[in-house]
Amino acid sequence: MSDTRLRDATQHAEKLVRDEKLELPIDLIALAKSRDILVEAKAEGAKGVSGMLLRVGNNFSIGYATHIKSTGFQRFSIAHELGHYFLPGHPEHVFSGGNVVHESHAGFGSGDQVELEADHFAAGLLMPSYLFKAEAGKYSDGFTAIEKMAERCETSLTASAIRYAELTDAAIAVVISTGSSVNYCFASLAMRGIRGYKHPLKGSVLPRESLTRTFNQKESNIITAQREDDSTDLIAWFRADDEIDACEEVIGLGDYGKTLTIITADLPDQDEEVDDMTERPPRFK
Numbered sequence: 001m002s003d004t005r006l007r008d009a010t011q012h013a014e015k016l017v018r019d020e021k022l023e024l025p026i027d028l029i030a031l032a033k034s035r036d037i038l039v040e041a042k043a044e045g046a047k048g049v050s051g052m053l054l055r056v057g058n059n060f061s062i063g064y065a066t067h068i069k070s071t072g073f074q075r076f077s078i079a080h081e082l083g084h085y086f087l088p089g090h091p092e093h094v095f096s097g098g099n100v101v102h103e104s105h106a107g108f109g110s111g112d113q114v115e116l117e118a119d120h121f122a123a124g125l126l127m128p129s130y131l132f133k134a135e136a137g138k139y140s141d142g143f144t145a146i147e148k149m150a151e152r153c154e155t156s157l158t159a160s161a162i163r164y165a166e167l168t169d170a171a172i173a174v175v176i177s178t179g180s181s182v183n184y185c186f187a188s189l190a191m192r193g194i195r196g197y198k199h200p201l202k203g204s205v206l207p208r209e210s211l212t213r214t215f216n217q218k219e220s221n222i223i224t225a226q227r228e229d230d231s232t233d234l235i236a237w238f239r240a241d242d243e244i245d246a247c248e249e250v251i252g253l254g255d256y257g258k259t260l261t262i263i264t265a266d267l268p269d270q271d272e273e274v275d276d277m278t279e280r281p282p283r284f285k
Contacts, residue, residue, distance in 0.1 A: 009087055009117040013124030016086065017131075024131050025154040028078045032062065037085065039078060041066045050106040051077035053084050055095050060085060068255045072156030076122050080106035083121030090114060108162060108184065127153050127163040141170040142264045143229075143249040157251065157260055162186045171265035173237070178258050179216055180206050187238075191265060194234060196241030207236040212261045215250045222252035222259055237263055 017026065020034075032039045038061040042052075050073070051064040064077040084090045084102060093114055094102035108119050127149070135152050139145035150160040161174040171190040176183040185200045192199070206213040211230040215221050221228075232248040234240035245266040253260055 005113065005117055006120045009083065009120040010124035012087060013083070013121045014128040014130070017125060017128045024135065024152055026079075026126055028075060028082065028125075032078070032082065035060070035085070037062060037082075039064070041074075049103040051081045052101055052103045053081040053094065054101050055091070056100060070156055070255070071154060072150060072159065073256070075126060075154055076156060076159050077104070077106045079122035079125045080104055080115075080118045082125065083118035084114075087117060087121055090118070108186075123159060123163050123166075126155050127160065129167055132163060133167055136164065136167070141168065141172065142247065143251075143262045146262065158253065158256075161260060161262060165191075171267050173263040175200065175206075175212065175261040175263065176258050177206055177212055177216060177261065180213055182206060183258060190267070191238075191263075194238070194240050194242075194244065194265065196239060197234075198239040200238070207232075210236065211248050212250050212259060215252075216259055222257060223254060225252045225254045227251040232263065234263075234265055 020031065022031070029039055036059070040061065040063055042063045042065055044066050049065060051062060054061045054063065062078055062081040064074050064081070066074065068074075081104060084094050084104070104115060104118065106115075106119055106122065108116070110116060110119070132149065132153070136145055136149055139148050146157060146161045146164050149155070149164060150157050153160065155163075158176065165172050165174045165186045165188045168188050169190055171188060171194060173185060173187040173191050175185045182200045182202060182204045184202050187197075187199060191197065206216070210232065211228060215226075215228055220226070227250065229247060229249040232246050234244040234246055235242075237246070247264045247266070249262040249264070251260050
């Protein structure tokens with residue numbers, strides 16, 4: 001995968017937000033309407049994809065899934081399809097061979113470069129960095145900040161958590177899991193920079209003694225969106241060289257059928273370690 005192209009997709013969306021002078025929460029319907037794009041909800045019984053972009057001549061429309069009862073998920077699906085519309089080369093790619101309908105699986109789970117670019121466009125559109133950072137700075141690092149940003153941006157907890165990990169300089173990891181397996185993991189630069197850090201790969205096994213693994217053994221925890229937290233350490237999760245204390249916050253994702261885990265490492269305040277003559281990195285808190 002090309003990190004440069006993913007970054008470009010995010011920046012393309014953020015430039016659009018600036019150029020259109022949009023504010024949080026981003027009004028996707030108004031943005032689509034400004035381009036004469038019709039946005040419609042799919043029937044609840046229509047499952048299998050998160051959304052679709054349709055093209056007839058020079059006319060476009062977007063259909064988005066409603067079987068997952070999450071406004072944040074639905075908004076991300078719409079933003080993903082707008083990515084296929086706005087990103088250079090995407091319309092030609094998704095409608096190649098005479099296709100008039102493109103179906104998507106939004107949510108960072110695809111291995112397809114074009115779909116991931118649309119995901120990153122959606123994140124940049126719904127949670128542009130300069131607006132996101134200003135809001136996130138009002139809260140302490142961890143799940144509370146992610147939850148507040150999800151409310152402010154009208155985005156899903158998962159998308160908000162991933163965006164938070166991308167932008168914060170705190171040591172945070174976002175893990176999506178099912179049963180005893182990791183679906184995928186996003187970690188902040190600070191977390192990846194911890195000595196000995198090993199990134200959990202897709203399909204790897206959750207730590208045996210972790211709260212997340214125990215939590216996932218009870219299906220009702222996921223379906224009813226239960227929430228729990230406990231202390232942990234980075235050796236267990238990421239094979240760090242040193243035993244670094246961390247907080248493990250877990251929540252079930254309801255109809256999505258997965259679990260969201262936020263690991264926040266308890267590191268010394270970086271500001272105390274930076275010389276006064278050195279420019280300090282921005283922090284959320």
